[in-house]
Amino acid sequence: QDGSATAVPSDGVEYLVSTVVGGQTLDLDFDTGSADLWVFSSQLAASSRSGHAYYTSSKSSTYKALSGYTWDISYADGSGASGNVGLDTVQIGGTTVTNQAVELAKTVSSTFVSDASDGLVGLAFSSINTVSPQQQSTFFDNAQSSLDSPLFAAYLPFNADGAYDFGYTDSSKYTGSITYTSVDSSNGFWEYPSTSYKVGSTVHSLSGYTGISDTGTTLILMGDSAVTAYYNQVSGASYSSSQGGYIFPCSATLPTLSFKIGSTYATIPASLLNFGTASGSSCFGSLQSVGSGSQNIYGDVFFNAYYGVFDASGPSFGFATI
Numbered sequence: 179q180d181g182s183a184t185a186v187p188s189d190g191v192e193y194l195v196s197t198v199v200g201g202q203t204l205d206l207d208f209d210t211g212s213a214d215l216w217v218f219s220s221q222l223a224a225s226s227r228s229g230h231a232y233y234t235s236s237k238s239s240t241y242k243a244l245s246g247y248t249w250d251i252s253y254a255d256g257s258g259a260s261g262n263v264g265l266d267t268v269q270i271g272g273t274t275v276t277n278q279a280v281e282l283a284k285t286v287s288s289t290f291v292s293d294a295s296d297g298l299v300g301l302a303f304s305s306i307n308t309v310s311p312q313q314q315s316t317f318f319d320n321a322q323s324s325l326d327s328p329l330f331a332a333y334l335p336f337n338a339d340g341a342y343d344f345g346y347t348d349s350s351k352y353t354g355s356i357t358y359t360s361v362d363s364s365n366g367f368w369e370y371p372s373t374s375y376k377v378g379s380t381v382h383s384l385s386g387y388t389g390i391s392d393t394g395t396t397l398i399l400m401g402d403s404a405v406t407a408y409y410n411q412v413s414g415a416s417y418s419s420s421q422g423g424y425i426f427p428c429s430a431t432l433p434t435l436s437f438k439i440g441s442t443y444a445t446i447p448a449s450l451l452n453f454g455t456a457s458g459s460s461c462f463g464s465l466q467s468v469g470s471g472s473q474n475i476y477g478d479v480f481f482n483a484y485y486g487v488f489d490a491s492g493p494s495f496g497f498a499t500i
């Protein structure tokens with residue numbers, strides 16, 4: 179059963195989707211960069227649950243415990259969570275999956291306590307699910323057989339309600355055509371070659387680099403050579419260790435940033451490259467460093483400009499201008 183669920187922007191950091199788990203409604207962060215569906219649960223300390231909706235398995239008539247199953251996830255930004263596992267019915271928009279592995283948090287890191295989400299829905303490949311002793315399938319993997327097409331799409335417009343579409347692409351959410359590229363899922367991500375970028379109109383090579391489409395990451399994270407090349411073109415830009423990234427005068431003129439997804443450039447407009455006020459008259463850049471490694475991470479700021487299609491047949495990733 180195809181369907182669409184509304185994604186609401188929260189604090190400019192994430193988009194939350196109202197999701198029903200065992201009859202209980204939670205606001206979850208859909209994350210194409212991980213593969214665990216986990217929720218704040220009644221097993222958490224009250225101080226960790228503060229400000230959050232949480233799932234209580236004893237209140238669900240359809241919950242089935244998976245005895246002895248555990249999960250423990252660490253994200254690239256240093257956040258993490260862990261707990262135990264059961265099966266329950268999960269409803270997202272018009273799509274329902276029965277016997278979905280639902281990972282109940284017993285611990286969550288401070289980032290999650292302070293963020294607005296009540297848990298995450300992992301939409302990367304099930305090969306990186308952290309449940310032990312038996313890996314579990316993602317909501318999307320479980321839903322595929324009931325969808326018209328084995329795909330979902332992310333529509334995340336800047337500062338406005340968006341959507342996740344399951345089983346179809348919605349042509350009212352994009353202009354022009356969708357450009358697809360083959361995905362290498364061997365690392366468990368929606369990953370593809372990303373071997374060139376442009377600062378304004380100046381072309382740079384990124385030999386051997388890949389990109390990952392990751393709705394669970396807020397910003398655009400690229401290698402230091404690209405980040406340095408970009409901010410060298412921004413008057414007054416500097417790296418601020420106190421702010422944890424590159425900042426610039428809010429009055430600065432920003433160049434566009436383009437990067438290849440497969441063989442086609444995606445272009446991020448200057449307006450999206452100013453993430454907002456850091457402090458005083460300094461603004462924080464939407465482009466920041468991914469640190470070491472050759473994987474660029476194209477997060478929500480990318481999806482603010484492009485409708486993203488995650489197609490399991492292939493697999494492939496497609497994008498079209500919003």
Ligand SMILES: O=C(NNC1=NCCC1)c1ccc(Br)cc1
Binds near residue numbers: 252253257367395
């Ligand atoms: O963790 C990742 N994405 N999701 C989330 N981040 C923070 C909370 C959720 C992530 C995935 C792949 C790579 Br490469 C780097 C980061």
